[in-house]
Amino acid sequence: MRYEIRVDGHMSETLTSAFPELDHVMMSGHTVLYGSVIDEAHLYGLLARCRSLGLRVLEMRQLPE
């Protein structure tokens, strides 16, 4: 499964390093984290991580393989 998570604001390098398993790209005031997600548990873990880092998730969607 590949996913992308769009987060409000530009994430610093420190914060993106908290998602070592994902790539990221900055665009127009957002940061998009993307990459493969192992399973649902991983997915919810990523969401929880966003929450614990105070990130505002704007969008999350599955990408075509």
Added chain:
Amino acid sequence: MAGLEENGPEPTTSCADPRGDPFLHTRFAIPARPATFLRRERLVRHLDQALRTPLTVVSGAAGAGKTLLAADWAAREDRSVAWLTNDAAAQGCGMFWAYFLQALSASGVSPPAEVGSPADASRVDQTLLTRLAAGLSDRDRPVIVVLDEYDRVTAPEIAEQLEFVLHHAGRGMRLILVTRTEPLLPLHRYRAVGDMTEIRAAELAFTPEEATALLELHGLRVPVSAARSLVERTRGWAAGLRLCALAAQESPDPETYLKEFEVDRTTVADFLLAEVLKRQTPEAQDLLLRVSVLDRFGPELANALTGRTDAESVLAGLHRENAFVEYLGHDRYRLHPLFGEILHAHLRMRSPGLEPDLHRRAATWLRDSGSLAETLGHGAAAGDWEFTAGALVDDLAIGQLFTGLRSDHLAELFSGMGPEATSPATDLVRAARELARSNLDHGLAHLRHAERSLAEEDRTPAGESPPGLAAARLSHALLEALAGRLTGSPARAETAAETAAELQQEVPAQLLDAHPELAALLSTHLGSTRLWAGSYEDARAALSTAVACSEGASTALPREESLGHLALIYYLNGWPGKAERKALAAVSETERFSLREESGSGIELLVLAAVAVDRNELDRAQAFLDAAADSHHAMRDPVMRAGRALATARLLLARGETHAALEAAEPAVSADVASPWSEAHKALAASAVHLAEGRPETAAELLQGVPGDQPTCVVGAARAQLAAGRPTEALGLLDRVRPEGGTGAERRTGPAVTVRASLVRAEAADRAGDSATARRLVAHALHEARRERLRRPFLEAGPWIRPLLGMAPLRGLAEGWLTPGPPPCAAPRAHPGDQPPPPVVEELSGREHDVLERLAQMMSTEEIAADLYVSVNTVKTHLKSVYRKLSVNRRHDAVHRARELRLL
């Protein structure tokens, strides 16, 4: 049941949580409000409604100000509030409820003692929750319970249990959940009937006016318009505003700074944290990053991580500024949950590779300060297994791998240990983990390794043995005793017990006091091994010691097992009633401490099954056997296997399934020494099969040379001799088990033996034509058997006894429990309120009536078949249709119902 009493807050220092840890007081403390806290009356007024609704949910993002709102409200409230800060490290419903109960006590609302407390981290018994809810519902004033950081409670079953308690506590409890995520309770139901107060993110957000007031508290005066754009940028996020104020305070021109912040596009938390962090002194920055590996800490632990001595003043300063740290009281701090994560990310970035070192330092410091659970956690995080295993063994806590709330957690913790770690302690931990899973070969191999390396350490020069050596050797002795038990080797267990007794003098007394499970486990293993070897009296002594150990979560399992073994001894000596009482005590211990059935050997269930067979309650026996079958892996010792073989074989025999009984009688045991009772009962079952199939000679042969100390088997042998036509031999054998000949003060053999013996004598008399003696003996047997409801011996006795039971004096003795009682003769029904039984819709056929009549005479299926000259299967078919027509599903009920309907 008494309601929960208010005793005023009591000192909780002596209490231990189910894992054996002193409770972390800070989890029950209402968090302190910082000097710059802004009370917002609109939220306080809304929260006041929590007093009128059973459930209140305060939800919002990290740093939204939820906890401070609830804490401020709770502290102002004049009634007592039970506060519990949840912890991700303490997962499992057993742990949750243990802390819940402790939070009630800490607030001065003590649950009644009979509520009990869970002893298994992952389990809580439903009856405990029922008792708790009942205790709460009796209160005149509701107890207010605040569960902070409820989002850390992820197990769905805890939400269900909480809902159950909340529902059944009625007006006795007001629950306030403070959480980042939507709780799994059925909120819609509460919402629909107006039983819920909700404060959500939108309401928690600061208004521009409130933001202005907050900034003012930080010494910043900004116009409302500036505050408005700030609120827009942060969306009213409390933590963001606070950080913003801190950063602006340090800036030469705060207003320009706030403008800059507005236009910046970095994520808010990230930006602000970096800003505020870089304004701290290098020492404070260093400290903040390093303590990000800890949950809670005091200044000394922080010093241990930084290698400096300034933590006290730095932490006090940070707390004063309300930057990053929260003060928990008791000289304990923690990082604000949001910033902890971000600081952790900064630590990894700035000093990669430092983390394991920090964990190791924390573990070392914690070990000296005596907090074992945290020591182990950090030791494992550092990957230093020699240290971690050493800490466990030195603390004499190895028993916790087997018993108590912590065992799962510890097993999981040490599952990361690789083969490269080598020390006596790591070998001991490995051996314990394997033995706990009944992985005998691996366990014994590790145990040998441990023994060798311990012997080497013992030889270290100058006679100065390392300080923890006695503890390690004692741990080794405990595992040896267990090995003796699992391999059925009394010599090994006895040696281990002797060694342990010596070593207990050498280790510090307070360690032994802190770990009552060690002695309890030791006695249980010893007792079980002695029981296997047939030394009942010695076994009873050891097992009673274990039962007498201080009650508590950590000893619940060995106590349960010991009670189960004591029950087996009673059963083997022929005392079903006493055996049943002990076994039920073991079962209630299981319930009180919410133990899993599979955690123990389940021996008490096997005893209950065997007792039920003796009473001819075969369905009940089957149910107990099925329940015991679920007790997998742990403690598959020979006693348990032999006990299972015994109970199963007896049940199958009672059902007439002789072939299966013969197979089941052979326990799958490999033991160092043979067990006299196991062997004897195996022979007895085989002999009974031959007897039932009409081969008395073979039956008698099998029991020849049975040792005299197995009275049940001697009686069995006598029966076989009699059946083979040798009454003199039979009576000679019986003379060996005369109850009067008992040695101890307590008569050793109980009614299950003596009743059978009397019946064999009666049969012999009957055969000899001496019906007066036969009647007297049967009367004697009935007298003895009646109290214990021992029906099986009479059913096994054979057809000769039936006419006797129908005669005048004996009929009275047998009626009501063995044979059907006198007809109710139109007596008014005992319970007028009872539902009338469903009417008989179909007449019984003649054959079905015949079967039913014989059923009422307590004849077995086989006997009925023989009596009616039909096959067993035919009888079963008739029985099934009888059951159907009478709308019952058991023999007993069928007879009962038939009598009610005057069909008999």
